[in-house]
Amino acid sequence: MNILIFIKHNLVKLLIQSLFIVILIISIFSIEFSIEILHNDSKSVNYVGIIRGGTQLLIKQELSNRPSDELIEQLDGIISQLKTHDENNHFAIHEDKKLQELLSAIEVKWVELKEEIYNYRAGADPLRLYNLSNEYYEMSNSMVFETQAYVESKVEKLASMRTRLFISVILILIFSIQQFISKILVQNKNVALNQVAYIDNLTGLPNRAHCNEIILKYNEMEILPDLACVYIDLNNLKVTNDLLGHEAGDKFIRDFAAILKEASSPYGFACRNGGDEFVAIFENCSQKNINDYMNYLNEKTHLYNSKESEIKISFAIGVAFSHEISSNQMNDLLSLADKRMYENKTAYKKSLLNQA
16 A cells, blocks of 8 residues: 555656646747747837838828839838738738738728829829828828737737746756655665664664675575684673673673774674674685784773773684685585684683683
């Protein structure tokens, strides 16, 4: 059930993240497309303004007896371009029905105005030309304002789209930070769980479970590497517990573990194998290394005992090398080290009896 909840939770997070990313991608492409459209829309406003202003200039020139067929041709071209809708011409007018109707009306009025210009040149009454130009101005002026309003509405939509894009980026950033923090918390939790699972609370050394994993690793090898296995058993833990109490016994174990950890760290792995037993496994360790190791343990133990008035550390130790066994089995190597440790312990007990 917990696995299903975990999977469902992660799927939901993945879907949310994917949704934000899709929104972001769509928004980016939409903005790029909208920028291109706004570029054309700015041309729409410019062209409509030219139609309005250019026609007024044309009428003034005509009424001042300065005819300009070139300006008429230019205005014809602009109106024609505004009406043409292809891949090279895309204006705001093509998107709005009202603007299309206004442009059609302006085109009709423009044809009428041009005809009256030619009539005026032929001697017709200038008042009709003037009145027609005012009508045309009102129509083109409406066209300018309507085009501007339409373009402004698109700009507002683009601004809204940019806001959504910004919010999407912020949400993705927040979600990513949350995911990163969650990942760190999970990693820290896993580290803490590993410490609980594989670290001995009293000594801080790897515990029996960790030791068993190391042993299993070697058991799965077809050929053992060059190994030295060390078994250690504290001699007087029971006496310490009985005479000084279990707190003193815990201190006894903890203090020896600190010495063992310091001595073992240059060579390899050492763990508490439960109770008052400790195991160390060293790769590529020579007899000289073991001699140095044991001398270091003895020196540190002697120094400790000289400073402690109540607790005195004493231990039995057994060492075995992988080249001493023919079976190439890790368990046999451990058994040999354990056997030698008990032989050392028996000798220690006999020495105590002899002293008594």
